Amino acid sequence: MAKRDHFGSKIGFVLAAAGSAIGLGAIWKFPYMAGTNGGSVFVLLFILCTILIGLPILLAEFIIGRKGQADAVTSFKKLAPRKPWFVIGLAGFFFSIIILSFYSVVGGWILSYLIRAITFSLNGTSETFYEDLFNSVISNPWEVIVGQGAFIFLTLWIVSGGIQGGIEKASKWMMPLLLIFFLVLAVRSLTLEGAMEGVKFLFVPDWSYFTWETALLALGQAFFSLSVGVSAMITYASYLPKETRLGNSALSVSLLNIGVSIMAGLVIFPAVFALGFSPNEGPGLVFIILPAVFEQIIFGQFFLILFFVLLLFATLTSSISMLEIVVSIGIKSKYERRKRAAWVYGILIFLIGIPSALSFGILSDSHILGMSIFDFADFFTSSFGLPLGALFISLFAGYVLTKSELQNDLKVNQFLLNTWRFIVRFAAPIAIIIVFIQGVMKLFV
Numbered sequence: 149m150a151k152r153d154h155f156g157s158k159i160g161f162v163l164a165a166a167g168s169a170i171g172l173g174a175i176w177k178f179p180y181m182a183g184t185n186g187g188s189v190f191v192l193l194f195i196l197c198t199i200l201i202g203l204p205i206l207l208a209e210f211i212i213g214r215k216g217q218a219d220a221v222t223s224f225k226k227l228a229p230r231k232p233w234f235v236i237g238l239a240g241f242f243f244s245i246i247i248l249s250f251y252s253v254v255g256g257w258i259l260s261y262l263i264r265a266i267t268f269s270l271n272g273t274s275e276t277f278y279e280d281l282f283n284s285v286i287s288n289p290w291e292v293i294v295g296q297g298a299f300i301f302l303t304l305w306i307v308s309g310g311i312q313g314g315i316e317k318a319s320k321w322m323m324p325l326l327l328i329f330f331l332v333l334a335v336r337s338l339t340l341e342g343a344m345e346g347v348k349f350l351f352v353p354d355w356s357y358f359t360w361e362t363a364l365l366a367l368g369q370a371f372f373s374l375s376v377g378v379s380a381m382i383t384y385a386s387y388l389p390k391e392t393r394l395g396n397s398a399l400s401v402s403l404l405n406i407g408v409s410i411m412a413g414l415v416i417f418p419a420v421f422a423l424g425f426s427p428n429e430g431p432g433l434v435f436i437i438l439p440a441v442f443e444q445i446i447f448g449q450f451f452l453i454l455f456f457v458l459l460l461f462a463t464l465t466s467s468i469s470m471l472e473i474v475v476s477i478g479i480k481s482k483y484e485r486r487k488r489a490a491w492v493y494g495i496l497i498f499l500i501g502i503p504s505a506l507s508f509g510i511l512s513d514s515h516i517l518g519m520s521i522f523d524f525a526d527f528f529t530s531s532f533g534l535p536l537g538a539l540f541i542s543l544f545a546g547y548v549l550t551k552s553e554l555q556n557d558l559k560v561n562q563f564l565l566n567t568w569r570f571i572v573r574f575a576a577p578i579a580i581i582i583v584f585i586q587g588v589m590k591l592f593v
């Protein structure tokens with residue numbers, strides 16, 4: 149049997165985990181969710197959910213993966229033999245397929261925009277240029293399907309090459325570069341006239357906007373953007389050698405993820421208010437606002453190309469983690485079959501994603517529970533699959549793993565260990581159940 153690959157360095161693992169976490173969740177979804185759900189209240193709930201619930205469960209996934217040293221299903225089987233906990237891994241397999249099916253649609257939009265940026269056809273000629281452009285891209289059936297297919301192809305190409313090489317090398321310089329870009333963009337956006345309105349929108353909470361539905365969406369956003377709940381992080385941590393300090397890694401990933409989300413907000417919202425757009429644009433928000441911000445920068449047209457390349461990379465480091473869960477569960481041990489499994493699942497995911505891809509055009513009249521097919525796929529995974537997966541992972545870490553083995557794994561002081569155990573045993577499960585029931589009731593009753 150082939151020797152199991154391991155990450156070459158600690159920083160390599162943190163970057164890969166951060167690469168899985170930071171992607172469309174922080175950069176595309178966070179701004180538009182905040183924009184449509186009352187801004188600051190959503191932002192605050194998202195931060196609370198990330199730190200108090202997401203981070204402890206992320207750590208739980210790291211522990212389970214490193215202990216298991218195998219794909220998610222096998223890891224659960226090893227740690228709890230003859231018990232049904234491995235179903236969590238199977239659920240992760242299923243939900244990852246659904247997430248990747250609509251995620252790749254947005255990946256396709258990024259490719260479309262990248263090509264337009266390269267051909268310099270992304271500068272506004274009229275008031276509604278960017279909105280019209282986005283609508284024409286997402287409603288063109290060929291463009292979205294070819295884009296989605298190309299994005300999945302890129303993901304497949306990377307995943308079928310193995311774990312270490314591609315991800316680790318590229319993450320080392322692309323992620324920091326993306327952060328620098330965001331910093332520069334935020335400064336530009338914040339110095340536009342009227343920018344303060346956007347800052348207020350993001351940070352001054354108006355509690356009249358609090359609803360349980362918003363809480364559920366913020367919780368789902370925290371899980372989605374941390375890649376928690378579908379065993380992605382179990383899968384990555386299974387490639388870890390024994391000695392890594394998991395607590396520090398989980399904290400770094402969570403803080404980086406909050407940082408990038410807020411930074412994306414600070415690029416988007418000041419510009420939204422300063423340039424006269426609406427925060428309510430939905431999934432198009434980032435695609436409409438970003439080119440408009442670049443228009444305000446010298447050599448903006450060139451930087452826009454570079455930016456879309458980096459965004460594409462951040463998106464790919466997340467999509468490969470999803471495909472990695474699916475492929476690692478889908479194949480059993482033999483290294484040579486990895487390529488074939490990747491292709492089979494890739495094609496399946498592409499087919500499942502087609503209705504989502506078409507839901508802003510040909511299928512715009514088809515609705516499930518009042519949502520477009522794309523929105524439903526997102527809702528079904530973020531507000532149902534991820535919270536449920538996270539709930540059971542939390543319970544597993546809290547009740548199946550014993551305190552003494554955890555002590556051994558984590559090597560942290562007693563107080564931190566007890567606090568973390570209190571959260572995964574009681575606080576997080578109770579919070580998830582309350583938010584989930586209240587949120588779902590508000591939606592459907």
Ligand code: PHE
Binds near residue numbers: 373378
């Ligand atoms: N966290 C990724 C993002 O924000 C999405 C993701 C979800 C990846 C679940 C893996 C598993 O883009």
